[in-house]
Amino acid sequence: MASSPQSPQSAELEISRQSRILAALSKKVIDLDELRMLAAQGVPDGAGVRSTVWKLLLGYLPKDRALWEQELAKKRSQYEAFKDEFLPNTVGGSSTTGGSEGHSDGNAEHVEHGFLDRSEIAQDDHPLSLGKTSQWNQFAEHSEMIEQVDRDVKRTHPDIHFFCGDSSFAKSNQDSLRNILIIFAKLNAGIRYVQGMNEILAPLFFVFRNDPDYKNANFAEADSFFCFVELLSGLRDNFCQKLDNSVVGIRGTLSKLSQLLKKYDGELQHHLEITTEVNPQFYAFRWITLLLTQEFNFADIIHIWDTLLSDPDGPQETLLRICCAMLILVRKRLIAGDFSSNLKLLQSYPPTNIGHLLYVANKLQ
Structure with missing residues (x-):
């Protein structure tokens, strides 16, 4: 827009x-x-300061400016160590199974012409083993995760040349997104990679890569990784499948949205959920889990995130108020609509004035 x-x-x-x-x-x-x-x-x-502002809001930069250079050097060095461990350039050995968790050279003396003696293959190393410690099973899960990351990264904002296209710049940016998501998955075994995380990472990397300070721009990948980790720390329950039906999981979050709408517009909430049976999970699941990155154009997303990241308790409460405001702004059309028209409207939210949207959301305190 x-x-x-x-x-x-x-x-x-x-x-x-x-x-x-x-x-x-x-x-x-x-x-x-x-x-x-x-x-x-x-x-x-x-x-030209959004990159710095976001890093401060996410706690990546300390409040004391005198510590910035030291802290950035430490974190960027740590990220390089993560890359060395989890993104090796060779195929085979520890590289295919995740760095230090892979095979060592301990069985090298038993290898002849590339094959292990059958007697030397442990039960958990058998190709058909389904055990969690099986190297073969871990390799299969790792490969599946890599393929999913690759597919999603290539689909990230296909209308923006920064992320998509044949230019070396776009391909370099895709590589950075891929690296960050793979390292995150390896370090967070309880969540791993969940489809859509690429969309949450994209605004961070875009802002940091476009930092007017070239030194900071060159370290956008490392900075984005740590800010991505920090951002997801307050949202991880929405991505944990085991918590889906709990109070803190995504269904609990959707229930909070329903209650918020009921508080500020009970008639609209009743019409949506009772009369037309359009429940929040039909449309707001994507709104919430992807932080509205699929509902507005990219420039508007960046401005919405200025507000989301400003919440000292994390983006979730502010996000719910914005979602509620989105419903209120199209109230007339929703009240006049039925199941089909309302679902279509909310799954493809119409262009709106972002300033006005945030103004309405701010009133829902």
Whole structure:
């Protein structure tokens, strides 16, 4: 959605907001409460500071500016170590089964012409073993995960040349997304990779890769990894299948949305869920798990995330208010609609003014 020309008054407000954010970032010790308040209103695109603001909001950068260089060097070095362990360039040996968890050279003396003596094959190493410790089973699961990551990365925002296309730049960006998701999956065995995580990673990497500071832009992959981990730490219950039906799982989150809508517009909630039987899981599952990345154009997503990341308790509560506001903004069409028309409307949300959407969401306190 193309942005409309700014009025002199709105342009003046934008300049004022930009100067306030720059002033907040220039302090020796960042006041996070002040920064959250400013960022929640949107980070001006022209300021060139969104990358720094997001890193602060996600706790990746410490409040003390004097520690930034040291902390960044440590984290970036740690990420390189993760790459060395989990993304080896060779095929065979430890590389195919996940670094240090793979085979060692301990059986090398028993190998002749590339084959192991049958007597030397442990039960858990048998190709047909279904045991969790089976190297063959681990290899199969790892390969399946890699294939899923590859498919999803290639489908990430196909309309944006940054992510898609034949250019070396786009392919390099795809490689970075792939690396981050694979390393995350290897380090988080309880969740591994869940389809759609690529969509949550994409805005982070886009913002960091476009940092005006070339040094920071060159380390966008490492910075995105740690910020991605931090962001998902507050959302992991939505991705854990074992918690789906629990109070903290995705169904519990959807129930909170239903209750929030009932609080602010009981008539709409009743019409949707009782009269037309359009329950939140039919449309809001994607809204919530993917942080609205599929509902709006990419520029609008970035502005929505300014607000989401500003919540000191994590994005979930703010996200629910935005989802509720989305329903309220199309209230007239929903009240007049039936199951089919309402479902179609909510599964393909119409273009809207993001500033107005966030304004309405902010009123739902």
